[in-house]
Amino acid sequence: MSSRLQIELVDDRIAVRSWIDDASDPDVGAIAWFLGVTRRNTGDRVTDTLFYEAHRPMAKKGLEVLANLACEQFDLRRVVIIHRLGEVPVGQASVLVGCSSPHRKDSFDALAWMMDELKRVVPIWKRECYADGTTEWVHPVES
Amino acid sequence: MSSRLQIELVDDRIAVRSWIDDASDPDVGAIAWFLGVTRRNTGDRVTDTLFYEAHRPMAKKGLEVLANLACEQFDLRRVVIIHRLGEVPVGQASVLVGCSSPHRKDSFDALAWMMDELKRVVPIWKRECYADGTTEWVHPVES
């Protein structure tokens, strides 16, 4: 069943249109997509740009495991996870996650679950470059 | 704030790409969208095609109210709701709902809420045309 998974790490703009175009499947009733985008403001700090780095083979494998676990838990027909690495300027997408299912609840739940898990386990890190010239790796500590 | 709402009833294919293209807003960190698609199988019945009809002015107004209520409940930057009327063959989208927000939880929650509400209150009806030649208006009775 792995043909229904499309997992990629990319170093350039995510080609959103080409991913979302290829969607017609007669057994699908619901398609849901999420784009994570670099935001200018976090609290009172202003972001100029973000840089993402990864343990690439482990991140690729981690995203594949994530997609497979989503297929086990939810009734999905297709899963797409694309994560961009390197610089991702404000207003551009760092991640695209999409899925399709016969019924919409599976796609909604899977999308939120995959984003939560991605942020929890996949070895990808972002470095904030603030407008004041400082930079900072984001290493959130789980509570 | 109504410029951030885009609500449409259309009689032809929903142009998903045109909405996605126009998505860059520096205060947005999350963009999510949902497509409802005509599915071939429902239970053991095989669908050939669907027809949608609406009380058009009331449906348009209903979708606008929905989008405004979503903006009151969730921290959204933009809401798009496009519903197609007339024939929607298997594999094509009958509805596109999308939103953007600083944080992803608002977009996920708003998307699910808007789809639930749309299906509950907006005067749009679908007629199933089954492969066996029979047709049937879908008038779900709330329990």
Added chain:
Amino acid sequence: MSLNVLLFAAARDDIGSDYVEIDVPDNASAALVMSKLSELSPFMAELVPYCRLAIDERYADASASIQGAREVALIPPVSGG
């Protein structure tokens, strides 16, 4: 007075027209209009109890009056999306 009620979906197919003319008092309630509509056919008798009445493009309570209404519509259970 004579009142035109807009019909949709299965109700329109049953009556064979996108509106129906019924006779009700000037200040009839939505409930009375619904009751008149349910008398139009055996199918309508089954469907109407699950419908809502819209007066001037808004869902109306059972007690709402049609007096002065520009448009009255019977809204069967919806199935958009």
Added chain:
Amino acid sequence: MSLNVLLFAAARDDIGSDYVEIDVPDNASAALVMSKLSELSPFMAELVPYCRLAIDERYADASASIQGAREVALIPPVSGG
């Protein structure tokens, strides 16, 4: 034995290299490797307790042995998405 540990993000910036060589027994546990890494600098002493160790591209338990490992990597708290 001498073990190369891959470093990422703030750990790599602190050490100034994308790997570090440490001296540990052949059958050292992940916990021992982490302990050695935390001795490398005051910054690492703070960061390492929040990190996970990956052996051959999988997260390892504290008790897992590095014996025979082809790759050992220090994985700081992640922030993808």
